[in-house]
Amino acid sequence: MKNIVPHHFSVSREQRALQMGHGAFLIWFTGLSGSGKSTIANAVEEALFKKNIHTYTLDGDNVRKGLNNNLSFSPEDRTENIRRIAEVSNLMIDAGLVVLAAFVSPYAEDRANIKNIVGHDNFVEVFVNTPVEECERRDVKGLYAKARAGEITNFTGVNAPYEAPVAPDVQINTIETTVENAVDIILQHIDKKLHTNG
Ligand SMILES: Nc1ncnc2c1ncn2[C@@H]1O[C@H](COP(=O)(O)OS(=O)(=O)O)[C@@H](OP(=O)(O)O)[C@H]1O
Numbered sequence: 001m002k003n004i005v006p007h008h009f010s011v012s013r014e015q016r017a018l019q020m021g022h023g024a025f026l027i028w029f030t031g032l033s034g035s036g037k038s039t040i041a042n043a044v045e046e047a048l049f050k051k052n053i054h055t056y057t058l059d060g061d062n063v064r065k066g067l068n069n070n071l072s073f074s075p076e077d078r079t080e081n082i083r084r085i086a087e088v089s090n091l092m093i094d095a096g097l098v099v100l101a102a103f104v105s106p107y108a109e110d111r112a113n114i115k116n117i118v119g120h121d122n123f124v125e126v127f128v129n130t131p132v133e134e135c136e137r138r139d140v141k142g143l144y145a146k147a148r149a150g151e152i153t154n155f156t157g158v159n160a161p162y163e164a165p166v167a168p169d170v171q172i173n174t175i176e177t178t179v180e181n182a183v184d185i186i187l188q189h190i191d192k193k194l195h196t197n198g
């Protein structure tokens, strides 16, 4: 961007990581509404918190009601939603946090963009892979019923696409895997990153 010259602050990301005592990175949960993203992200954050890891979770409640309250569910607005969340995550990583983000994020290109924004080494993609039939059976928020009734026009999995990740870092099938097991699988996957400073 023109006429923007970054100021170089003297406390580095590496120094912040040393002070925090653990690595900083983003765990991104993608999947259909009702797949289990928030439930699993919450359980992973609890487990990390108990280990004195500094965390923050971003999800629809604290993002679509605030920072992104001007965005709809059109493809363009979903792209902008994910871009802003990736940029916020990037700042939080720089601040030394392990960031958990739970968003439908249905487009592969948008998810690839997150990886570019935060850096490939700072990104862990968790695909919460629950078939739409199961999500619809759970219908936690009653939104599938509304979508089937034609009250929501672009609802992911019903009348809007979900592009499943081809090579996620972690994949959780929530029909076969309990929340506790999902937490173990994810903790195991991130262990090395947690013990890397900077
Ligand atoms: N049209 C449509 N499609 C999908 N989801 C919808 C829609 N309208 C509202 N909701 C509710 O909003 C939550 C998804 O918001 P996200 O910010 O994660 O969506 S996206 O990543 O921008 O696609 C999603 O929450 P989760 O259930 O937590 O996934 C839904 O409850």
Ligand SMILES: Nc1ncnc2c1ncn2[C@@H]1O[C@H](COP(=O)(O)OP(=O)(O)O)[C@@H](O)[C@H]1O
Pocket: 031, 032, 033, 034, 035, 036, 037, 038, 039, 040, 102, 138, 140, 173, 174, 175, 177, 178, 179, 182
């Ligand atoms: N193995 C599982 N993992 C995650 N959630 C599960 C699992 N089995 C059942 N559930 C239930 O599925 C629902 C998932 O809802 P939620 O976490 O809000 O999904 P999302 O954030 O993807 O919309 C919750 O009611 C949760 O208790």
